[in-house]
Amino acid sequence: MSAPLDVPGGATEAQPEAVLSGAGVAVQGRSLTQIAWLRLRRDRWALAGGAIVVFLILVAIFAPLVVRLLGHPPNEFHPDQIDPNLSTPIGPYGGISREFLLGVEPLNGRDLFSRVVYGARISLLIAFLATVLSVLIGTVLGVVAGYYGRWIDTLISRTMDLFLAFPLLVFALALAGVVPDSAFGLSGDALRIALLIFIIGFFNWPYIGRIVRGQTLSLREREFVDAARSLGARTPYIMFRELLPNLAAPILVYATLLIPTNILFEAALSYLGVGVRPPTATWGGMLSDATTYYRVDPVFMLVPGIAIFVTVLAFNIFGDGLRDALDPRAR
Template identity: 90%
Template sequence: MTAPLDVPGGATDAQPEAVLAGGGVAIQGRSLTQIAWTRLKRDRWALAGGVLIVVLVLVAIFAPLVVKLLGHPPNEFHADQIDPNLSMPIGRWGGISGDHLLGVEPVNGRDLFSRVVYGARISLLIAFLATLLSVVIGTVLGVVAGYYGRWVDTLISRTMDLFLAFPILVFALALAGVVPDRAFGLNGDALRIALLIFIIGFFNWPYIGRIVRGQTLSLREREFVDAARSLGARTPYILFRELLPNLAAPILVYATLLIPTNILFEAALSYLGVGVRPPTATWGGMLSAATTYYSVDPTFMMVPGVAIFVTVLAFNIFGDGLRDALDPRAR
């Protein structure tokens, strides 16, 4: 029986990781973020939705530059583009031309492309900030209710039920009529935007609060929480340093799915006339104005309608892909 050759660099000198890898390089571990990103890259639809979201956000942020290059000021009238006898855009498809990429509005001739771009700023701003408000309130109360249990859980859970049963749309209609033109140091569009963010965000927190509470009920019985308690960790440390990082995935996924809901709700409020007031461009306000002319100028209604549809679809597709990437067992 011959002994194995002790050759430098041979099999006897190789580390177990190198042997398993089939070479001289050790296997490197991957974090949960890297694993989720790898899964997300395989979903082309989710990536397409994410790219579209980034484009929409950039267009909204740089709306003045985009309009300066490709359009006209959103409140500028173009009487030369309107037929004086019919008060309708000259030409076919709502007056679409090289100078007006999406046509013009009936009667006043305002550029539709510019108004859709500026409307994206209002819709996305309200949707993002309202979602942030809902996530913060829902996460804090959901974690507290799930961790403490007993009467604290009962109190917060019944409060969630109360908010879920509250007629938000009716309240928004009533509040918009009661709030004066100047309040809380704000006026004009700033007051209306702040009011919409409060209504949408404050009354939607129970949805994410219930999800966080359910996840916390499961996590509080895990070994890492018991280990933190045995080491003398206080409750705030356990809540925000142990439980909250493990809740990041469901919170992030639900936030991406809540944003399109808030976009639709803001559009509905603007459509009903309780959102941002004209002449400030909003997608819902444009749809409301287009109802008078949809039979003779369908382009006027299609442009903001398609903008809402594409934005909501992009967020929903990206949210579904993100959920699958962070939790493959949900498939």
């Protein structure tokens, strides 16, 4: 049997607080956010993906400044950079030079660097806003279905199944083809961007709705929900003040994984010619134009293709790391 320890104050047994107080060590608790950040900091791949994502967002926001410093206007022709006999860029590797960092487009000589930078604006804007729309609709309907259950859950769940079975690409092609050049007070690029955001965001909400519904079915049986009911809390308060904060982690993770999917879908629509119309630069539109010249100028296809690949990969790596940081048991 060990002998009792004497500490200042006459106590016969040392308490943890007393030992730490005597050592001059301040004990501070960590919030769940701080713990998740510490986990995320250990994942170098996730940090690298997050850094690329932040860089791409900054480039898209400050596209006019970046182009003014390092490029030329995206729709400006440079026929002096094109071989008049072959209609291909003069010089090796698609005309890459100090003046044109990524070369020029065949036939017209537009600056590829500037068009990729401005294309990032369109792709990221549509992907972010479409994701926000999907998250809002999916979260609200998922929480309502999971909390109420019964016929409400059945109705919302069958609606999710209907949307998931809907041929989204065919509908997008049909809708984008019949919408006139001016509608709903919008016209031009603004109308096409709003249309793409609606199509992608409105028809993708069931994916996150299913996740939120499943989590809500589990959380509604927890003790803190019973405690809120016993204190007289109303149903909207329980759903959006008690359940929703506990759903923030899976919603945030799935949103980061949904963004690259939306980027690819927007690129596919632009590639098929129903996205934002030329001469506005989009990554999918650039790939569509490059199919004519990929044999004589492969750089024209590689530049927007690599931009899409790096962006989607960065979002996916960051989303995986964020999921592991917020829910380490899922690893």
